[in-house]
Amino acid sequence: MINEKKYWSNRYRDKKTGWDLGKPSTPLKTYFDQLHNKEINILIPGAGNSYEAEYLYNNGFLNVDVLDISESPLTTFAVRNPSFPSDQLIEENFFDYEGQYDLIIEQTFFCSFPPEQSKRLHYAKKMSELLKPSGKLVGLWFDFPLTGDMVKRPFGGSKAEYLTYLSPYFKTLTFEKCYNSVPSRADSELFGIFEVR
């Protein structure tokens, strides 16, 4: 089993960060732009350089927690955003983290860990545990088949497969092919809004 903290830190050190868009993704930015209540508590797990957290914070959503297993992107984020509270930059394994949020944002986190069924189900359960009653999990999940390769990321999946993990814990409010993906991800991701049961 790989040491995940070391694995991801090495990827940042070696600049092997092909997932990094360098700006907030269009679907998430569009979703954020229609939120009215800026008081809500938001968690972005597996946040990486988290241009989404930066966008939210700069637009008045002050209660955004940025969580990553690797210190490296959190340090980079702090340098980019010196006024962002340091106690909202959390270096921890998502699966060990405790908290209660109104909204959790997913983007290229689910696809980043080896696609064992038990791990994927654990992700869904953990997400539900981190949400307040009626809290929402919102984000993007890749829509391309798993290849059986357990090493090369990102790991794919299908809407039907994802729902087997999420449905026990969430009501599906929307889960459709994403219409406004960034060009490099066009036609290859699903946009979902799930409300905790």
Ligand SMILES: C[S@@+](CC[C@H](N)C(=O)[O-])C[C@H]1O[C@@H](n2cnc3c(N)ncnc32)[C@H](O)[C@@H]1O
């Ligand atoms: C593929 S990157 C995506 C980063 C970011 N979501 C983005 O869209 O740019 C996956 C991120 O998840 C983090 N990560 C992987 N496993 C984690 C875990 N168990 N707990 C917290 N973070 C984790 C990695 O360090 C990495 O920053």
